[in-house]
Amino acid sequence: MYPKSLKKLIDHFASLPSVGPKMAERLVLYLFKQDKEKLADFSQSLIDLKENLTYCQRCGNLSEGDLCEICKDKSRNQNIVCVVEEPLDIIAIEKTRKYNGAYHVLGGVLELGNSNNNLRLKELENRVKERNVEEVILATNPTTEGDATALYVTRILKPFNIKITRLARGLATGGDIEYADEITLSSALTNRREM
Numbered sequence: 266m267y268p269k270s271l272k273k274l275i276d277h278f279a280s281l282p283s284v285g286p287k288m289a290e291r292l293v294l295y296l297f298k299q300d301k302e303k304l305a306d307f308s309q310s311l312i313d314l315k316e317n318l319t320y321c322q323r324c325g326n327l328s329e330g331d332l333c334e335i336c337k338d339k340s341r342n343q344n345i346v347c348v349v350e351e352p353l354d355i356i357a358i359e360k361t362r363k364y365n366g367a368y369h370v371l372g373g374v375l376e377l378g379n380s381n382n383n384l385r386l387k388e389l390e391n392r393v394k395e396r397n398v399e400e401v402i403l404a405t406n407p408t409t410e411g412d413a414t415a416l417y418v419t420r421i422l423k424p425f426n427i428k429i430t431r432l433a434r435g436l437a438t439g440g441d442i443e444y445a446d447e448i449t450l451s452s453a454l455t456n457r458r459e460m
């Protein structure tokens with residue numbers, strides 16, 4: 266039913282999170298109506314995504330060099346580290362403009378019954394050990410797994426005698442920091458409590 270080149274692109278779009286087959290069709294038809302230069306620019310951006318973008322070696326944030334803009338920024342308090350699940354959580358917290366410390370991206374949460382994970386926990390431990398960290402703020406999502414992960418990180422970091430805090434409740438349980446509104450998120454940050 267579809268010409269081959271259309272079908273292939275629709276399949277690509279339909280494979281993206283939250284995009285169903287109907288939406289994929291609409292997007293592809295929309296793109297077809299655009300001029301050639303715009304599409305060339307769009308496809309170049311897709312190629313650049315893997316050419317120029319990598320993970321920050323210190324915090325795991327998305328970065329265009331060895332260190333991300335936040336880790337390089339000397340005006341930020343690098344001794345406070347906010348631990349998040351994914352890079353998009355950093356963007357949500359940055360939007361509140363209430364936080365001037367650094368971050369650490371875990372890359373997910375602990376999954377029940379699966380101790381063999383790829384979370385960047387060792388990196389966090391080393392950072393606390395070597396970089397004069399004074400406070401770690403646990404900003405994993407308020408879900409069962411997010412809470413379990415926060416407890417686990419607390420246990421790992423206890424021996425270092427630093428301040429460990431967790432975002433205040435007020436964020437909907439089971440919710441996602443990435444989608445929290447700025448006011449809720451900044452109050453959760455301001456009212457963070459000690460673990």
Ligand SMILES: [Zn+2]
Nearest residue numbers: 321324333336
């Ligand atoms: Zn970084």
